[in-house]
Amino acid sequence: MKITLSLIKADVGSIGGHTKPSKEMMEKVKQHLSEQEVLIDYKVWHTGDDIVLLMSHQQGKDSDKVHKIAYDAFVAAANIAKEQGLYGAGQDLLSDSFSGNVKGMGPGVAEIEFEERANEPFVAVSADKTDPGAYNLPLYLAFADPMHNSGLMLAPSMAKGFRFTIMDVSHTDKDRVIELDTPEGMYDIAALLRDNQRFVVESIHSRETGEQAVEVSTTRLHNIAGKYTGKDDPVYLARVQGDFPATGEVISPYAICHYVAGFMRGSHTGPMMPVKVNSEVSFFDGPPIVSAQAFCVKNGKITDGCDLFAHPFWDTVRQKASEKAIAIREQGFSGAAMLPYSELEYGGIVKKMEKLHGKFKLREK
Numbered sequence: 001m002k003i004t005l006s007l008i009k010a011d012v013g014s015i016g017g018h019t020k021p022s023k024e025m026m027e028k029v030k031q032h033l034s035e036q037e038v039l040i041d042y043k044v045w046h047t048g049d050d051i052v053l054l055m056s057h058q059q060g061k062d063s064d065k066v067h068k069i070a071y072d073a074f075v076a077a078a079n080i081a082k083e084q085g086l087y088g089a090g091q092d093l094l095s096d097s098f099s100g101n102v103k104g105m106g107p108g109v110a111e112i113e114f115e116e117r118a119n120e121p122f123v124a125v126s127a128d129k130t131d132p133g134a135y136n137l138p139l140y141l142a143f144a145d146p147m148h149n150s151g152l153m154l155a156p157s158m159a160k161g162f163r164f165t166i167m168d169v170s171h172t173d174k175d176r177v178i179e180l181d182t183p184e185g186m187y188d189i190a191a192l193l194r195d196n197q198r199f200v201v202e203s204i205h206s207r208e209t210g211e212q213a214v215e216v217s218t219t220r221l222h223n224i225a226g227k228y229t230g231k232d233d234p235v236y237l238a239r240v241q242g243d244f245p246a247t248g249e250v251i252s253p254y255a256i257c258h259y260v261a262g263f264m265r266g267s268h269t270g271p272m273m274p275v276k277v278n279s280e281v282s283f284f285d286g287p288p289i290v291s292a293q294a295f296c297v298k299n300g301k302i303t304d305g306c307d308l309f310a311h312p313f314w315d316t317v318r319q320k321a322s323e324k325a326i327a328i329r330e331q332g333f334s335g336a337a338m339l340p341y342s343e344l345e346y347g348g349i350v351k352k353m354e355k356l357h358g359k360f361k362l363r364e365k
C-alpha cells in the first residue's frame with residue numbers, strides 16, 4: 001500500500017518560558033487529529049517547546065488537506081496557550097490565515113511517500129533549540145561512514161551507497177539544491193555539510209533501489225520571517241533496516257553529542273543531548289535536545305513508538321553532553337561559545353554595533 005508519513009512540528013506556546021507545552025495543549029491537538037477522517041493514524045509528542053505531529057495518510061506530500069489539519073491543530077493549541085497565558089503563544093504561526101501549505105508559514109515539515117515494504121520500520125527524530133544543520137553530521141555518519149554504519153561493509157544492499165540531496169538554505173526565493181552520491185562524493189558532501197548554517201541535508205535515497213530513506217525539515221524561520229522568531233527546531237523521518245541503515249546505526253552518531261547552533265537565544269553553540277520523548281529544556285534554555293522514536297507502519301496504522309534514547313546506555317551519553325555543555329558555557333560570550341554575527345538571532349546587537357561603530361575614531365599612524 002502506498003502511504004505518506006507527514007512529520008510536522010511547531011512551537012505555539014509553552015509554560016514558564018521556552019520549556020514545554022501544557023498538558024491541555026497536547027490533549028487539544030490529539031483530540032483534533034482524532035476527528036480527522038483523512039488521517040489513517042497519528043501520534044503526538046513534544047520535544048522541548050515544540051509539538052510534533054506524526055500523521056499517516058494517502059494524500060501524498062504537500063497535501064493541503066493534511067497541512068490544514070496540522071495548521072488547525074496548532075491554532076487550537078495556540079488558542080489554549082493564549083487562554084492559559086503561556087509564553088510565546090502562536091510563536092511559529094507566522095501568518096494568520098492558512099494558504100494551502102504550512103511550509104513557509106513557520107511549522108517544520110518532513111514528508112515521505114512510499115510503497116510500504118512487507119515490514120516498514122522507520123524512525124522519527126525531533127530536536128529543540130537548534131536548526132536543521134544540526135542533523136548534517138549524524139546523517140552523514142549514519143549513511144556514509146562505516147564507523148557508524150557497519151552495513152556499508154556488511155550488507156550487499158547498501159554497497160552502492162546513497163544519494164544525498166543538499167539544500168543551500170541561504171537561497172530563499174527558489175530551492176537551490178545539489179545531488180551528490182556516496183561513496184565517491186564523500187569529500188564534496190563533507191565540504192558542504194561542514195557549514196551547518198548554509199548547507200543542509202534535505203533528503204537521502206538508496207542508490208540500490210532509488211527508494212527514499214530520509215526527509216528533513218529544512219525550514220529556516222529567520223529566512224522566512226526576516227527577523228528572529230525562534231530557532232527552527234528541526235525534525236526528520238528515516239526509513240530503516242533492510243536496504244537502509246539499521247535503527248541502531250541511524251542513532252549511533254548521537255552518542256557524540258556534537259556541538260550545534262542554538263541553545264540560549266538561538267545564538268550559541270551547545271552539545272546535542274539525546275533525551276527521552278516528551279522532555280523539556282532547562283540549563284541556559286538548553287542544552288539543544290534531540291529525541292528519536294522507532295515505529296512500524298502497516299497499511300498506514302502506526303505501532304506504539306520505541307523511545308530510542310530511553311535506554312540506560314544514553315544516561316552516560318547525557319552525562320557527557322552535560323559536561324560538554326558546562327565546558328563551553330565556561331567561556332560565556334567568547335569566541336566559539338557564541339555563533340558568528342550573521343547567525344545571532346536577536347536584532348539588538350545590530351543596533352548596538354551600529355552605535356558603537358559611530359563612536360570609533362580613526363587615529364593617524
Ligand code: F6R
Pocket residue numbers: 017018088129130230231262263264265266284285
Ligand atoms: C532559543 C529560545 C530561547 C529564547 C530565550 C529568550 O531558541 O527559544 O532561548 O530565545 O528564552 O526568549 P524571549 O526573546 O522570547 O524572551
Ligand code: MG
Pocket residue numbers: 011018049088091230
Ligand atoms: Mg520557543
Ligand code: MG
Pocket residue numbers: 011048049050128129230231233
Ligand atoms: Mg523550540
